[in-house]
Amino acid sequence: MTSPVVARGLAKTYGSGQAAVPVFSGLSLEIADGEFVAIVGPSGSGKSTLLHLLAGLDRPDAGEVEIDGEPLARMSAAALARLRNEKIGFVFQFHHLLPEFSALENVAMPLRLAGVARKRAEAQAGELLAQVGLSARAGHRPAEMSGGELQRAAIARAVAARPPILFADEPTGNLDTENAEIVFALLRKLHAERGKSAVLVTHDRDLARRCDKIFSMTREGVKAGDVREV
Amino acid sequence: MPVELFIALRYLSASRKRAHVALVSAISVAGLALGVAALVVSIALLTGFQDKIRTRLAANTPHLVVEPSSSETFSDASAMARAVSGDRDVRRVDPAFEGRGWVADGRSRTILPARYRAGADSPKAGETEVSTAVAGQLGVARGSLVVVASLRTVLTPLGPIPVTVPLRVSSLRRAGTLEATPDLAISRADAAVLAGDPDPVSRLEVRLADPSRADAVARRLRGSLGKAVVVRTARQLNSGLDFALRLEKVLIFVTVFLIVLVAALNVVSDLALLVVEKRRDLGVLATLGASPRALSRVYWWLGGSISGIGTVAGVAIGAALSWALDFFSLVRLPADVYVLDHVPFALHPRDLALVLLFSAAAALAATAMPARSAARVGPAEALRLSR
Numbered sequence: 001m002t003s004p005v006v007a008r009g010l011a012k013t014y015g016s017g018q019a020a021v022p023v024f025s026g027l028s029l030e031i032a033d034g035e036f037v038a039i040v041g042p043s044g045s046g047k048s049t050l051l052h053l054l055a056g057l058d059r060p061d062a063g064e065v066e067i068d069g070e071p072l073a074r075m076s077a078a079a080l081a082r083l084r085n086e087k088i089g090f091v092f093q094f095h096h097l098l099p100e101f102s103a104l105e106n107v108a109m110p111l112r113l114a115g116v117a118r119k120r121a122e123a124q125a126g127e128l129l130a131q132v133g134l135s136a137r138a139g140h141r142p143a144e145m146s147g148g149e150l151q152r153a154a155i156a157r158a159v160a161a162r163p164p165i166l167f168a169d170e171p172t173g174n175l176d177t178e179n180a181e182i183v184f185a186l187l188r189k190l191h192a193e194r195g196k197s198a199v200l201v202t203h204d205r206d207l208a209r210r211c212d213k214i215f216s217m218t219r220e221g222v223k224a225g226d227v228r229e230v
Numbered sequence: 231m232p233v234e235l236f237i238a239l240r241y242l243s244a245s246r247k248r249a250h251v252a253l254v255s256a257i258s259v260a261g262l263a264l265g266v267a268a269l270v271v272s273i274a275l276l277t278g279f280q281d282k283i284r285t286r287l288a289a290n291t292p293h294l295v296v297e298p299s300s301s302e303t304f305s306d307a308s309a310m311a312r313a314v315s316g317d318r319d320v321r322r323v324d325p326a327f328e329g330r331g332w333v334a335d336g337r338s339r340t341i342l343p344a345r346y347r348a349g350a351d352s353p354k355a356g357e358t359e360v361s362t363a364v365a366g367q368l369g370v371a372r373g374s375l376v377v378v379a380s381l382r383t384v385l386t387p388l389g390p391i392p393v394t395v396p397l398r399v400s401s402l403r404r405a406g407t408l409e410a411t412p413d414l415a416i417s418r419a420d421a422a423v424l425a426g427d428p429d430p431v432s433r434l435e436v437r438l439a440d441p442s443r444a445d446a447v448a449r450r451l452r453g454s455l456g457k458a459v460v461v462r463t464a465r466q467l468n469s470g471l472d473f474a475l476r477l478e479k480v481l482i483f484v485t486v487f488l489i490v491l492v493a494a495l496n497v498v499s500d501l502a503l504l505v506v507e508k509r510r511d512l513g514v515l516a517t518l519g520a521s522p523r524a525l526s527r528v529y530w531w532l533g534g535s536i537s538g539i540g541t542v543a544g545v546a547i548g549a550a551l552s553w554a555l556d557f558f559s560l561v562r563l564p565a566d567v568y569v570l571d572h573v574p575f576a577l578h579p580r581d582l583a584l585v586l587l588f589s590a591a592a593a594l595a596a597t598a599m600p601a602r603s604a605a606r607v608g609p610a611e612a613l614r615l616s617r
Contacts, residue, residue, distance in 0.1 A: 085519020
């Protein structure tokens, strides 16, 4: 069976010439179907960059990424956008909800972009907000919500279009312990309910230990490890 | 409602709450509206004057003129007049004779080339109505004697000499604005002597029930009367003036349209500001699956909305201003100096449609660059730069 996420020989450098900053090179990993994986590593090791490459938000300088067996390198920008909409959910460290739209409209946005009619999209978004305990906040704009609520709404948005793969870039990094625990539990719950693959970048070793698998990133590359060793 | 329009409208309504974006957007809309209003008023002013000129021209010029193509006069003018009158759109046909020759004062001290005419409003035989310009040059007044000579000659023992007719000046005529006044108006009897033809008719002057049908009637007459005649419309008779009026309108349109172009540049800066401000959101939308084309469409809708509001408001302001200026005669002119007592303003639907079309096109063209740059926003880069 094809792994939903495969990366082979990835390399990424920011800038060029003397100002070039190599982030990593020759990086390979594979995430199996249904796995809940954590990527850990020191700051600057390229965890977020790796996540962006895996999610098709950026293109590698070398190597290739395959999502559900489809190589991203050969895809046009429009095809990549469609793939992100249909197959990938992304949770940012800072919620990145659109400030002009209510929580309901934000959660409905991936469905609207997929062509779902507003009424139906918002009905589905309303159900999701109920699942994350934010029914009462549906009509509120991001500026009127707390950090934990924002991140829960962001998670609801990431899974709204029922993508088979969920990426989360330090989703608890900006939250206090209590809210971090709520958000992590929510991620695990949604993963368990939907049985999809999830990749979590985190600094939090405790959270990483509670994942199925851990990839540790260093300057030298990425290494798959046992959660008990972290 | 397409999601791109939904996003654009939300950005527009939300921008009212952010002072700097709201100010720039308001300047864009107001600039466009002012530019378009200026264009509408300028065109209305010009059209008002041109309509007056054309109306006066139509009053003084026959709608159609039928002339023989290969001789100076018609061989059978009555038959030709009947044939022309047979057209369903023709209201009146007046035979006229126009000739060229010379005119001299009674003592032949001054001789000038002259154009004489015998038409429906001719003086009595033996008399002539002289234009003030010619009378001044000849030094003649009412009651003076002038001698009119035609280009036609008669053979005498002294050789060929021009045919002449002595005429008494019955009145002087001052040419009105845009009137093609002949130098001399003479009677049909005197015209017959000068032309050597008992009933000389060099042109049939045709009036139509509806002057706007002149081109169609001219085409029909050319078809029915054949190549023996030349049919010209009032516009063809005044083609030089007509060209000048059209050129003037085009030049004013192009010149004032520059204001609209400057206003369109405001739209560019407004949208460019919005692209920079919304870079992070564009990155988020791209992450959620918005295609480059969808991101571009958001800005097309934004530009379209700003352009639409500005252009429609401008046309409405311009049209209302033009109507008020004309209806209440707000710009007065000294009637003893000018032909008109106020500056006329007139708007034709075609002019308004052109203003709408060109202004909207300019403003939409201004949207192209920001829309393209929105489409190029890469999600990872946008999110990294907006941290």
